[in-house]
Amino acid sequence: MEKVSELVTGKAKSVFSTEQNDRLVLLFRDDTSAFDGAKTEQLARKGKVNNAFNGYIMQKLEAAGIPTHFEHILNDNESIVKKLDMIPVECVVRNIAAGSICKRLGVQEGLELNPSTFEFFYKSDELHDPMINEYHIRSFGWASDDEMAKMKELTFKVNDVLKLLFSEAGMLLVDYKLEFGRYEGNVVLGDEFTPDGCRLWDKESLKKLDKDRFRQGLGDVVECYEEVARRIGLEV
């Protein structure tokens, strides 16, 4: 399947139409951004690692009964996905406190959250992705009650599958962000699951192996993504 025209140029990925109306090409670029695009850099091999990583995880999720947009890997940096009508909210589950929740609620990084928390954010760089609740989603018509319930259910189901997968590879799944869209009337997982959109710590040393390496200038960003990939059994 060939790319026809570029529909969206995101901060880390580009989306292309194809000759098939309901399929897209998702291109994983080396561009890396943080703080709503305020810090950007090109990190060699990141696009390739994330494309392979995302394909592997999406297949694991699909096998566990979670509907995803992923169809197949096209080449090093590109995958074919179903074209979704994206819901403009981000779904975040946290198993351990880190990042924005520490600033917002004054809790210590590393605090175990039991039970895990769930948060919705409005996807808007200009507004810095503000946290929202179900009433906002309902009032602004971003998603129906059924769709919200489905997003929450699927996001927690992803937690069950991936906490175990990463734990078996010696890592803690601290938190992650998911995006969903509509396909033929159903809520389907879209976008990506990669170390760009989650936090993963080594179980023993608590070493950060995710995008916090870039955010916090810790170095070896792609090397750590590759280590995570290898630990879960991916050849990169």
Ligand code: ADP
């Ligand atoms: P950002 O939106 O943060 O700049 P990306 O660089 O990852 O992020 O851009 C990818 C874009 O593609 C996002 O707008 C995302 O919502 C969108 N997208 C991801 N998967 C699909 C899909 N299956 N169908 C339509 N759009 C998608």
Ligand code: UDP
């Ligand atoms: N996240 C993301 N994209 C966003 C915002 C958050 O992928 O636009 C991910 C982030 O990598 C982390 C989780 O969602 O794994 C929670 O992020 P948080 O709210 O702590 O924000 P941060 O401080 O990381 O910007």
